[in-house]
Amino acid sequence: MSLKQFFLGLFFSMSLATMGQNNAKEVLFTVNDKPYYTDEFARVYKKNLDLVKDESQKDLNQYLELFVGYKLKVNKAYKLGLQDNSKYQNELKSYRTQLAKNYFNDTKITQALVEEGYNRLQKEVKASHILILVDENASPEDTLKAYKKIEDISKKALAGEDFGALAVQYSEDPSAKENKGDLGYFSAFRMVYAFESAAYNTPKGKISKIIRTRFGFHILKVEDVRNNRGEVTVAHIMILNPKPEDTDQDKAKNTINDIYKKIQQGEKFEDLAKQFSEDKSSSSKGGVLNKFSSGQLSSEEFESVAFSLSTPNEISKPFQSQFGWHVVKLIQKHPVRTLDEMKIELEGKIGKDDRSKKITASLNEKLRKKYTFKRDNKQYAIISKLVTDDFYEAKWKQPENSNKYTNTLLTINTKKIESKEFLQFVEKQQKSGTAVKPITKLVDVLYEKFLDSQLTTYYDDNLEAEFSDFANVMEEYRDGLLLFDLMEKEIWERAKTDTIGLQKFYEEHKTEHQWKNRVEATILSSTKMEEIKKALALLKKGTEVQAIKEKLNVGDVVNVMSNSGVFEEGNDALPKSTKFEVGISEIQKEGEYYFVTKVDKVMPKGIKTLDECKGKIVNDYQQYLEQRWVDDLKQEFTVKINKDAFEKVKKQLNP
CATH class of the missing domain: 3.10.50.40 (Chitinase A; domain 3)
Incomplete structure (x- = not known):
């Protein structure tokens, strides 16, 4: 994760918390006559109150200084024209897309999907599958050919032939030759939605109906169903695997065996972890790791051993993973969390899953009711005749003079959409797999898709006008992105590259290191x-x-x-x-x-030499440069503070 992603990811999560606030506002201060209001100051102060560690920053007078400094930097960024940078504009667009997702949700359907997902998470399914590959946008002929293959295999499986043998013989999953189609245990959100649904809806020992996913056609056999193992907290001691060039290839194994013997002799696991564990992220904590669930770690061996322990303080025998040799101590087992505890996490997973298609369908229906829209049927009749059967072979192209089709085809409220936009849409849809016949019916189907996409675009384009909360957060984002670029340009890069200034700063502060x-x-x-x-x-x-x-x-x-x-x-x-x-x-x-x-x-x-403490020196130098820079900005821009308004907002925030 980059510094910018971290910085703005934190900024994003904090900004969402401000939604729903709408305080009365007055001008709090101006920068070169540009006003900034009390409601924004109060909103940002409340948002950050629990996050700041420096108590001085909670003082409203001090916070006003920080806030004014922040706005001075933003004004400087605009003065330098950083808002015109294409990279900045693309990043802003990306963040807006992320934020807008919160407004494209259907609460009722999302809740139903959350509950379904949560109920499925109570169990883990062990299944095997057979796959016949076919692209989701394949021609009807290729799709039918693949379906016939899986249908024949399904009949053999239902007739009692060995499923694993059928997987080895027929499955087009490359791993099937080795694992006989066995997928192991999995729970909700680990497989594509259609496959997951088939797994959870097929009884143990039975074979599913034929399933279509983006990979192709499947059948699956449910081998076992067990309760979800939940999460586990363990401590471990690890000795790293030897490198190929090490002369003593048994050293790690011998060391872990010695440690295990010491544990058996009654010595404390935590003390041995502090002394000998080569996992430096956990050794100082007595080897304790963050809790994890099945499939969360990259080592199946480690997970299997961890979950096999049943009693707190139980210790495993030494074993090897791809990372090293371990002994593991069980600290605590955690059952599956409650629905309330998992709700936000599950909503995020649904948004990234095929389940989201249900939410999209609901949104389309709502937007059709929300906005007034009208199609010009005369214009539609003209352009629909331009689409030919070449579409089915993905060979259809827009007319060379398609730019001449500028007459209005569709009107949404007051927005007019030209015919050529529909022609462009049709050309792009050739890879969507739509194969409705005849061509006139296909064009009607494509138009309905086009209408939904245009309604969604219109809704998206007007989020700032319809939702003041969204507009506020976007304004903060816009400033935050600019500020990051400005700080990188004016402070962070300078602190890294200004070797003379850095050396001087080190000489002045080296006794502190x-x-x-x-x-x-x-x-x-x-x-x-x-x-x-x-x-x-x-x-x-x-x-x-x-x-x-x-x-x-x-x-x-x-x-x-x-x-x-x-x-x-x-x-x-x-x-x-x-x-x-x-x-x-x-x-x-x-x-x-x-x-x-x-x-x-x-x-x-x-x-310490400069090299030995360079990271800390660079950080301190950055802060020093920033403070001097803010002082310079106060001279460059004219700041006027409305003291009466500030006193009012102080009383509101500290009644």
Whole structure:
């Protein structure tokens, strides 16, 4: 995800929360006589109130300063002509399309689809299928040929022939030769809607009717139905798989087996995860992962083991995935969430699914009732004769003089739509698979589609005029996109490329960026005092760490573990009593563990180089440049604040 996507995605979600507000407004301030109103200020303040972490930004006086600075930047963007950039215009159009989706919904139908999807999510279906490929826009002849194939196969399956063998012999799914058509377990929203419906409507052990999807014709056999496993929270310890060039290919496996033995000996899973797990995103949290459901992870092996655990704190045996060797501990199992908890998520899935076609049909019906529209039948009679049977073979082209067909064919309210637009629509529809005959009837069918598309376009074009909430959010988006482009141009790129300015800023602030004391060390640990004493004695004799482990870890018992690297003061893996001096420490006890630390090198605390703290320096430099820039903008533009209006809005927001 790009920075812009993140920035505007957050902006988008916040903007939706403002819909429905319509406060009375006064001019709050002007920038070069352009007015900005109290209602917008109040709306944005309320929207961001729970998101800001800096308490000073919740202060209304401070927030007004930020808001004025924001509008100054937007004015600067317009002054520079950034709104004329084609990339900006395309992005704005894309975001508008995303936002408009909220106005193309049918609440009643959506609710029914949400409930259907939720009910299906209670179960997971195991099914096998046979596919005969045919493009959804294939000719009637090719479509019929494919249908005859699947029909013959269906008869064989219904007659009792082995479904898996039929899949191997006839299915055009490339994986069928290996898996006999087996799709494994799946739940709602994992397959195309028609296929999913067939799976959930076919009893266990039975074969479905013939199904048509965009891939072709299918039949499926439901092998099993089970309750949805819900979600699970687990912790894990992972040792990464060896690289092909590693000399010791068994090191990861041996290490995870040693860790597992330590767990069996009673050592804490969380402590071992912090010390040894190579999944750095979870090791500091004792190996705990975010909860997940079936099919959510990219490792089937990991999911299978995680869901096989039944009792909290139960620990798996070591196993290997495509990422590494693991042991997994069950933290908690979570049943399928309630309908209320999943509603928003399910609505989003429906919008991306074939289910949305039902919503589209409902919208078309409503728009036909909402707007006044009229077709010029005389003009329609003229242009309908231009469409020939070439359409069925996707060879029909608009007349070369189609631009002459500028007479009005359709009027929606006051908007007039020319005949040539229908001709363009017809030409594009040749790939839609519409094969109604005769041609006169086909043109009538295409016209109805054209009418629906034009009504939808008219509705879309007028969203700002019909819905003030939509207009407000789009205005915020328009400014937000411009602001991003401006900040990138004026601040972010400059902070990255201005090497002289960055170096100077670093020199002025380098004392704020310090390393703590660090050591390059090896840490030996054990829960047994007698074993760590042996390790210490061997270490003092100069014995290599690997040799110490081989000597003390006898049979299946792991008595000693090691951890090597560079550790900064405060690192969880470094014993807190470690002395930052070269040499071998005495035995140290922390919690249930005994430690011995061999320090090979000490790196005292000191100022980080620019390269070592560049990310933080660049970020701080950006903020510094931005503040100076806002001060310059206040000189470039004339800002006048209506203090009376501001006092009124303060009382409204903080009564």
